Every structure is written in C-alpha cells, then in structure tokens.
Amino acid sequence: MKRILGFFAFVRDYRELFSPGIVIIFAIFAITLPIVATRVTQEQMGIQFWVFAKQHADAYRPLIEEWNSQQHSLPVNLQLIDYQAMERRMLSGFMSGTPVADLIEVERHMIGRVFSGPLEAVGFVDLTQYLEREGLMDKINRPSFSPWTTRGRVFGLPHDVHPVLLAYRADLIEAAGIDMSRIETWQDFVQTLRPLMYEGSTDGRPIRYLLNIWHTQRDTIEMLMVQAGGGLFNERDEIDFLQEPNVEVLATIATWIGGPGRIALDAPRFSASGNKLILDGAVLATPVPDWLAGIWQYELPDLHGKVKLMPLPAWKPGGRRTSVLGGTMLGISKSARDFESCWEFAKSLYLSPQLAEKFFRESHIISPVKEHWKLDFYHQPNPFYCGQRTGSLFIEQAPQVPRRTSSPFSMMALDALGTVMYRAVEFAEAGKISDPKALEDIVQQLLVEEEERIKRQMGRNVFHRTNLQVKRQ
Amino acid sequence: MKKVSAQLAAWLFLTPYLLSTVVFLLWPLAISFDLSFKQTFGPGHAEWIGWDNFRFLLSDPLFWKAATNTAIYAACSVCIQLPLSLCLALLLNRPRLWAKGFLRLVFFSPSLVGLVFVGVLFSMLFEKRTGLLNRLLVVFVPGFNIDFAWLESYVMVSLVLASLWLYVGFNMVYFLAALQNVPNELVEAAMLDGASAWQRFRHVVLPEILPVASFVVLLSLIGSFQLFELPFILLNGAGPDNQGLTIVMYLYSTGFVTGDLGYASAIGWVLSLVLMMFAAGQRWLVRKLEK
Numbered sequence: 015m016k017r018i019l020g021f022f023a024f025v026r027d028y029r030e031l032f033s034p035g036i037v038i039i040f041a042i043f044a045i046t047l048p049i050v051a052t053r054v055t056q057e058q059m060g061i062q063f064w065v066f067a068k069q070h071a072d073a074y075r076p077l078i079e080e081w082n083s084q085q086h087s088l089p090v091n092l093q094l095i096d097y098q099a100m101e102r103r104m105l106s107g108f109m110s111g112t113p114v115a116d117l118i119e120v121e122r123h124m125i126g127r128v129f130s131g132p133l134e135a136v137g138f139v140d141l142t143q144y145l146e147r148e149g150l151m152d153k154i155n156r157p158s159f160s161p162w163t164t165r166g167r168v169f170g171l172p173h174d175v176h177p178v179l180l181a182y183r184a185d186l187i188e189a190a191g192i193d194m195s196r197i198e199t200w201q202d203f204v205q206t207l208r209p210l211m212y213e214g215s216t217d218g219r220p221i222r223y224l225l226n227i228w229h230t231q232r233d234t235i236e237m238l239m240v241q242a243g244g245g246l247f248n249e250r251d252e253i254d255f256l257q258e259p260n261v262e263v264l265a266t267i268a269t270w271i272g273g274p275g276r277i278a279l280d281a282p283r284f285s286a287s288g289n290k291l292i293l294d295g296a297v298l299a300t301p302v303p304d305w306l307a308g309i310w311q312y313e314l315p316d317l318h319g320k321v322k323l324m325p326l327p328a329w330k331p332g333g334r335r336t337s338v339l340g341g342t343m344l345g346i347s348k349s350a351r352d353f354e355s356c357w358e359f360a361k362s363l364y365l366s367p368q369l370a371e372k373f374f375r376e377s378h379i380i381s382p383v384k385e386h387w388k389l390d391f392y393h394q395p396n397p398f399y400c401g402q403r404t405g406s407l408f409i410e411q412a413p414q415v416p417r418r419t420s421s422p423f424s425m426m427a428l429d430a431l432g433t434v435m436y437r438a439v440e441f442a443e444a445g446k447i448s449d450p451k452a453l454e455d456i457v458q459q460l461l462v463e464e465e466e467r468i469k470r471q472m473g474r475n476v477f478h479r480t481n482l483q484v485k486r487q
Numbered sequence: 488m489k490k491v492s493a494q495l496a497a498w499l500f501l502t503p504y505l506l507s508t509v510v511f512l513l514w515p516l517a518i519s520f521d522l523s524f525k526q527t528f529g530p531g532h533a534e535w536i537g538w539d540n541f542r543f544l545l546s547d548p549l550f551w552k553a554a555t556n557t558a559i560y561a562a563c564s565v566c567i568q569l570p571l572s573l574c575l576a577l578l579l580n581r582p583r584l585w586a587k588g589f590l591r592l593v594f595f596s597p598s599l600v601g602l603v604f605v606g607v608l609f610s611m612l613f614e615k616r617t618g619l620l621n622r623l624l625v626v627f628v629p630g631f632n633i634d635f636a637w638l639e640s641y642v643m644v645s646l647v648l649a650s651l652w653l654y655v656g657f658n659m660v661y662f663l664a665a666l667q668n669v670p671n672e673l674v675e676a677a678m679l680d681g682a683s684a685w686q687r688f689r690h691v692v693l694p695e696i697l698p699v700a701s702f703v704v705l706l707s708l709i710g711s712f713q714l715f716e717l718p719f720i721l722l723n724g725a726g727p728d729n730q731g732l733t734i735v736m737y738l739y740s741t742g743f744v745t746g747d748l749g750y751a752s753a754i755g756w757v758l759s760l761v762l763m764m765f766a767a768g769q770r771w772l773v774r775k776l777e778k
Contacts, residue, residue: 020492105746109528127746131528229727279634280615287617296616425744429725436639436727467548474526474543474750 060089061356062115064104066097070119070342073372077363088355090117097121104128107349108137116350117360120170122161122341122418123425129164130422130475138169138345144357145171153365158382160417162343164251170343171364172382174304177411178237178337181307182299184322184400186210186222194324200266203327204277207298211277220276226292226300228280229271229435232428233339234301239263240416241337242329246427247419253427253472255434255465256458259329265450265457268438275448289314301326303339304408308378311398322400323407336411338418380408387412423472430464523752540753550754552729553737556643560733561711563647564654565704571655573700576662577688591663594656602653606720609649613637613721638722642730646718653717654710658703665699666692697776705769709762715739734758 063078065071071094082089093115095103101124107114108128114137120128128136145151145168151159158172182194190210197203204224211220227234239245242259270278281291283306291297293316302310302323310317325335344364346356363369370381371391380392392405421427434457441447441456523540527533544550578584579591597605612619615636624631637645669692677687693700718731725732725740734754742751 023492130746131532135528135532230723280636287611287614290617422746429729433728470543471745474539474747 058091060091061117061350061352061359063090063092063117063119063359064095064100064115065092065119066095066100066121067119067342068094069377073369073376074363077366077369081359081362086355086359088352090359101127104137107347108135111349114347114349116347116352116356118345118347119173120162120343120345125161125170125343125420126422126424128169129420133165133167136164136169137347137349139348139350139353140167140169141171141346141357142166142168148361150361153383153385155382155384155412155415157338157415157417158341161341161420162345164420170345171360173342173344173364173379174340175380175382175408175412175415176303176305176338176340177380177408177415178241178301178303178326178339179307179323179407179411180299180326181302181310181321181323181399183295183320185320186295187298194322197324197327199331199333200327200329203299204270208277210298222295223279223297224277224299225270225279226281226288226297227267227270227278228282229268229432229439230280231282232432232435235264235267235431235435236428237301237337237339238267240418241326241334243334243416245416245419246431247421247424249417251419251421253421253423253465253468255427255430255461255468260461261454261458262450263329264434264438264461265453268435268442268453268457269448269450271435271442272439273442273445273447293317301337301339304378304380305340307399307404307408308376311378318398319400321398322402323404325407325411334414334416336414338415341418374405378404378408380405380412422475423468426471427468430468434460434464519752519755522749523756525749527748528746536749540750541757543750544753544757549729549732550734550737553732553734556729556731557712557714557733559643560646560650560714561708563643564650564707564711567647568651568654569658569700569703569707571651572658572703573662575655575659576666579659580663580666591659594659596656597653598657602716603720605649605653606717609645609652610638610721610723613645639727642722642726646721646731649717649721650714654707658707661699661703662696665696669695698773701769701773701776705766708765708769712758712762712765 063074065074071092074092078090078092100118104114104118104120104124105127106112109131118138128138145159150171154172155175158175159168162168162170162172184194187194187207187210190213192206192210197206207224211222211224212218213221215221227238229235236246239260242263244257244260244263246253246255248254248257267278269275279291279297281288281297281300292300293314307323310321326337328335344360346353346360350356365383367386367389370383370386371389373379373381374391380387386392387409392409393403394405395401396404437460438453438457442453445452447453524535524537525533526536526540575594579587579594581587584590600608615621615634618637620637621631621633621635624635625633673691673695674687677691682690713735714733715735718726718733719736722731725736735758738751738754738758741747741754
C-alpha cells in the first residue's frame, strides 16, 4: 500500500512527465488490454475447406450449397486463400500443431515441403487404404496419384490429369501448305517447319521461331524429359539425373535454344510480353496442358480460330505423344474433426460429373475419373480451336500421361536442371553446335556435377535418408 | 523513498522497450542460434547435428556463389554508386545552380518508389524483343539483335544499373546534408590561399564530410549484403546459372523453399558475423583517419 501511495506521490511530483499524449496512450492500453486478453476466438463450425484458386472456389460453391442443404451432420465452409498465404498457413500448422482446415487443396509445387519430414509427420491423412478399399485406385487415372504419393503412401485425391498437347498457329502453318498430321516426332517437327522461320525475311534472319521453350522454362523442359521416359527422379523417387533419355533430350533442347540450329523463342506463360509474342505469331507452337488451353481462351481471345491442338511430337517413332504439367490434390488434414464426413464430402466433390463438366466448360480441365471421359460435353467441337474436339484430344492422351515425382527435393532438382540447361545452351552458342550428339558429353558432365550437388544436400536431411538416393558406380 | 520511486518509474518506462526487445529480438536470436546447430521439421522434429550446418556451408558451392555475387554487388555499390552520389551532391550544392530544388527532387524520386517497383520496371526495360532498351538499340544500332537477353548475358550489370538508378539519389541526400554543414569560411579561406578546386575538396571538404561518408559506406555495405527483393523480382529468382543469387536470397530459399531452417539460420549467423566485422572495420578506419 505504501509503495502504491509512493508511486502516486512520484506521479504528483513529476506530473510534467505525464503529458496528455502519454496519459491517452496509457488509457488506451489500460482499456484495450483486458478486451484483447479476454477475447475468445470464435470457433468455426463445420468442415473448413481451403482452396487457393478462385476458379476452383467458384466451381465448388454450388456443390457445397447442395451438400449443406442435404442436412449432413457438418456443413462445409469454403475459404479462398492466396496461394502463398495458404502454403505458409498449412505448413506452419502441420509443423507446429496449430489449427489448419479439415480439407486443403494443394498444388503440386507445395507438396514437396509437406513430404519433407518423416512419414508420420506428414500433416495429411494417409488415404491409401481408403482408396484401395473403395476401388478408387482403378477408377481414377493411375498416373494422377504419383505427385501425391510418398514412400508408397497416397495422401490426396487427385483433382486432374493435365495431359499436354502442342498448340500451333494453324493460320500460319496451314497457309504455308503444311499438314501437321504427318508430323510424328520432334525431328519431323523441326525439319518440316524450319523453312517457316525465314518466310518473308528480308535480311536472312528468322522472323519467327518454331517452339516456345527456353532454358528458364524449367518445368517445360522437365515435362519433355518425362515425355521421353526420363526425368530427374526415378520410379523409386531416387534422384537420377542420368536416366537413359535425359542426356539426349537435354542436348537436343539445348541446340533448339542456342547455336546455329536455334528454333526456340522465350514467350513465358502469364506474362504480357509472352502473350504478345504468341499473338504476333513470333512463335508457331507451344506445349499446352489442358488448363493452359483453357486460359488461352480467356487471356488471348485474338487467337480465336487461329490455333489448333495436336499430340506432342514423340522423341522416337511410336513414342509417347503427351506429357504432364501442373496438378492439384485434395487432402484431409490429420487435425480434421470428423474424418468420415470429410472423406464423404471429398469424394462427392471430386468424383462429381457436374463438377467435371463445370471445370471443363470453364477451364478446360479434364477430370481424372475415367468413367467421366465418355460424357458428351468432352466431345463437342471448340470454335476457339478451329472447331476441334479438344476434350477428346486431351482424353485420348490422358492414359499415357507419365508418372511424376513427389520428392521434397524436386524444386531443388528443378533449379539444378535450369543450371544444366543454361550452361549447355552456352556451350551450343560458343561452339556453334547444332548437332545434339556433339553436346551429349558436356550435358552428361553437367548432369553428373549437379546430381552430386543435390545428393550432398539430400544426404543432410536426417528425416529423409532412407532409400532416396540411387548409388552410381 | 523518492529515489526508489524514480527508479521504479524508470523501469516502468523501460519495460515496454525491454519486453519487445526480448520477445522480438533476443529470443528469436537465441532460437536461431540454437537452430543453426539442428535440423528441424517443425518444432516437433529437431535433430542436433552439431557444427554440420556450418561445415556444409563452407563446402557448399551455392553459398560461395551467393557470397561472391553479393561481394561483387557490394563492391560496385561502394565504388560506383557512392562516388556518383557524391558527384551529384557536389553538383547540386553549387550556390548558383538553376532549378536546384527540382533537380534534387528528380534525383531523389526513384528511391520513393521502392525496390519491387524498380525490379518490375527494369525487368520490362531489359525484356527481349518487347523491352524498351532493345527497341531503341534496334533503331540506333545497325544490326543489333532484338532477341539479345540482357538479363541472361549481363546479370550483374543489369542489377547494378537498376540499383544505381534507385540509390544514387538516395545517398546523394546524405552527402548533400554533409556538404551543407561544411563551414563556408574554411572553403573561402582555402580559396584566398590559392587552393584549386580539387585541393579545396581534398583538404577541406572531404575531411569535414568524412564521418557522414563512412556512415554512408557502412549503410551501403549492409544494404548490399541484405540484397534480396531487387534480384528476386528483376531476375524472377536467382537468374540463369544463379548469377543473381545473393546470400539473403540463398537464406530465403533454404529456409522457406527447401524448408531447412537450421541451415538457413547458420547462413544468417555467418552473414551477421561478416556485417559485424564490416562495422568494426569501419569504426577502426574512421578513428584512424580522424587521428
């Protein structure tokens, strides 16, 4: 009591120190402190569902309303969250045990981080037994599970297939009398179309290029590697840069980008400059997954009636005519309050034919559910693509889509691939090399160097040491 | 009694600062120091690995590439940016210069827009085919290749050019303030003694502005070693062959892309050590020069 009185005496003696401003600040502090301290966060009711794509959220809303109106025990609350914010919240939640949504839609590039710890620390429920028990492993296109599988366990329901076709400027190519249906391999593609690069040129320089690819487009390069049967990781998710076709594919791409045999141009996706180059016809062909074919219809309306789709040229006669780019899954977090309700809702959403139709009509995305592929809406002519039945074209290739890695080191490996490509292109430029065979030794050496570097990084991960690295003699 | 109350009041006033320093600075510093000796997957999974992070860092080619890039950028900042800033300040400090205020605003204004905007602006400027620079060069330089990729062939040059545009005017303000504090009578006395313009600058102005100049050097060095946003936006990552990778970018990528917070902490501590050495070196040098 004496001390308190003493303090007030001090305040009286030094009242000039207590200006009105300080008194106001203290008053605000004194009033707000108990309010903030006693504030109870209202617990959100029902199943919380996070998505990062507006397009997805818009498509899900009617189905969620329908689900909620059917008097299910738990209503579903959809939350649209920015991609990066969602990634941070999800990973922080998984790592620290703080609340996350019951259902989370995850993009392919997010999943590596989720899988980077020990298997028991993955924040999603292992769905393998449920998928097997209900026959969904056979019902859904099998390669679509690969990005969501780690150490043999599946942690998500796939949203898509994302097969890749080649979009080409039919107005320019067919006007030159070229029949694209005769093209079977990348070699045919280059040989048949190369004359178009110089058509109309007055100074002997190319006025357009054949293919939209660059050493900075690492995911497109990886996509072509997996098309050829290679990739950065093998079937056991072990890092394996020197798989059979990798050297040949990368050497070929390097000669496309640099050196006297150049046929490539950099028209990056989602950029104004890239879109302008495509619109101007500066590049004749671009590999497009189903989602990009949909985006073009909205972002590049001036291409209406000028582009067509065809299967990707193969690396060898009779080889695979498609690949895969991008992907999303739906996972159920381990902190979900009612797993059974979440699982039922997830199935009703992702296996729904109505949603498949909505997605195809609005974003051109093909459902991974094989029985949906027979539905009529996939097989209608598309005026944007010169009346082609684009859904049928993507569906024809969907079963051949190659598998992909889910390794937590995939982003690191992709960076390394960018380095290899850049240096290989530099060699092609400096040595004026147009024959891929002449580049193969250099590419191999670069791949060995980068693989060693990644392996050293991987070797440091104490949680992930088991059988991730292939031993090379 | 009065003494005790005064002490109590002092502690009361200091408490908010001390609390926030402990919670937001000292505690995270201690945690990050602890982390630098661990490998973690969230708080639930942490493994003590001793000096492994630091050992790995010494033999990590990407860390050394990032360190080299950062050092080159820092050297360019000090050796190109600061002399340019000083020259501009000297120019704009001339008493009878026309539109002085306007020119000061013009040179200072780039620093108002921020690093992200500059990154976007210069990435569009240096764009192949559609970029303003290549469009101009095609018109004025016969035979110039419109597909020339500045951001692939001259990564560091592009980075330094963008930062010059941003920071020259900013540092000019420090020099200008220092120049305005140089006593006029000293300069006039030197003039009367027949000192040339260079001699006046070397023997009168420079010693007077030395404390500010050394402070600006230190600020530039610290800023350069913390470089992140500009290359991240301008090069859309680390650039081809990691030519634009800086130490803080590498720290970010290991900590938040790869998820290796332990290694990222180790990088952070090494960077702090380097910066502390620079600060100590700067103090030592200034004291020596002042003597």
